[in-house]
Amino acid sequence: MLYIDKMKTDYQPFISALLAYAVQRDVHPEKLCRLAGIAFDKLKAGNLKSIQQTQMDHLWLNVINLTGDPLFGLHFGESLQLSALGVVGEIIKSSTNVGEALTIASTLVPLITPMIGISITHNNDAFIVHFDCLDKQQEKQAIYKQTLDLLMVFVIHELDGLILEKIRPMKIKYKNNISDINVKEYTRIMRNQPQRSKLENSITFPALYWNEPILSSNYELQKILVKQHQELLIQSSSKNTFQAKIFNYLLANSYLGLVSIEQIAANFNVSARTLQRRLKLEGVSFQQVADEARKTLSIQYLSAGEYSVKQVSHMLGYNEISAFTRTFKRWTGMAPSGFRKQDG
Template sequence: MKQLVSAIIAYAVQRDVDAAQLCKLAGISLTALKKQSAPAITRSQLDALWLSASRLTGDPLFGLHFAEAAKPAALGVVGEIVQTSATVGEALTHAAALTHLVTDQCRLEIHRTAKNFSVRFVPVTDYGDAPPTTFKLLVEFLMVMVIHEVSGLMLEKIMPSAVRLPYATPDPAAYERVFRCKPVKRAGEYVLVFDIRYWDEPILSANYELQSLLLKKTGKLQHKTDKPQSLEVRVYNHLLANSYLGIISLEEMAANFNLSPRSLQRKLQEEGVKYQDIADSVRKSLALYYISSGNYAMKDISYMLGYNELSAFTRAFKRWTGSSPAGYQSL
């Protein structure tokens, strides 16, 4: 629970919310939270944190956007799942058993058929079809996290075949974009459905290791500037820290900051930079780091940076450095 609370606060700060003000509204001691012996967070404090973060950011879809931005390893359970799993099916089964480490408000159930498998989020309290806002924020966050983390474990952008919620979504286009599937209303259900072909797919544990490495190395690779709170810096560091899932689009980044793509572009232009320039800068930093480490084949680096063809990566690298990847590696 403490890790989830810390992650929520960190994301809210990224969205220009004052951490001290947010914690005060939630009745949480920020000083105590940083200590190992911090008192347990109560459900009422967590509820107040969700609501206050949503209100202070002006984002009614705070849970969805937080899930897009969150680093699963920071919640402390992904590593344990990966270490005990060989396939996606095993990982989800273990995740279901570890849900209590993140929340006590719902549990996960996994169901398989010949054609698909489903991940069902079962509320501990029966809210019917009108759950409180705080539970909606929590369960939507957990559902999106499952989609994104499975994608990360496979290094593939997984699309659910169905998403079911017990209420009509307030912004269908945003939900469809984040869930990668149009949610349908189904009484009493919080369910993700996936094609059965994903069940026995092996987990790329090396990709989790890459994620962990990036989280540790982010401080060294982060963009340095005399404007630490600039939008450019926040966009750059968000792309960097989440790059194990690929470099996200302008539209996805804009949604993360609760802005329209045009507004994000305009705000970046006011700082004298374009989104594509920031994305290329992240790719360049990571490419140089991967090549210098000597741990990855060129085709793997190309794929991790979002290039379907090695030739496209080679052209981009020459544009960044004036040298080919192989030439740079031999220096």
């Protein structure tokens, strides 16, 4: 476990992921870094020597302010993948099932925040992930709440990536007040309505998932997606259309199939109708953008030669290989199996 100690104070991968997501939310990363006192050029080059907690605090406050999204932590958690933290290989080498991977991942929380720790308890029916406040003075602060939301959502959605299944928590306990206007959004993203608790923040999952084997090949796909996602940081100045932002979001969040227009609209803090209208002004429909993202990903995965047509079909959200085959033929004039052999 030496790699964990070595990486405890390295916030750079996390900040890079946050900035890449901020780009999707119409916030320029260089401006955000400048306001937080972070050297953007050094961060981009990967040689930023140290980042202070006060800089992290300013980064959070400014990104919330510039996006105008009071639920930024919730939405960022929905979009973040564990591979963005640069620890995929170690987790895969050290884990055979969900329980082991989750236990190791819980030790990596210092890569995100020193305010919150994660612990796990078990019983015969469930395992419970607890989010423990390590700094009681910060518990009432806005940054603490945003970070808590991020971590709770991150855990739920990352379990999906471990086993390629959309998991619904049995119970969510939450110490913060949620306004009536935000209950629906919390319930959508957390997949269960949080219950107010005076004692703890926790998520309860069915015990059957604990020993479920993890799919290491899925993390390899995530690594590809995260690389693409972070490259957007550099390309953002020349691709600043709303269409490009939706396309990039689809690429970065497609490892469990493309998300719905309602999910994307909520993540961009607009209605589905507004999202469609903004795309129409640029001469495209949401379906066209989603179709192009699937085409791009399918060609990339098949060209890699490491994944079967069935895997690629599943990863892109198709329930039947036949449906994927028909669509791929429409895109390229070839069956995916033939394309894979030709490209290989």
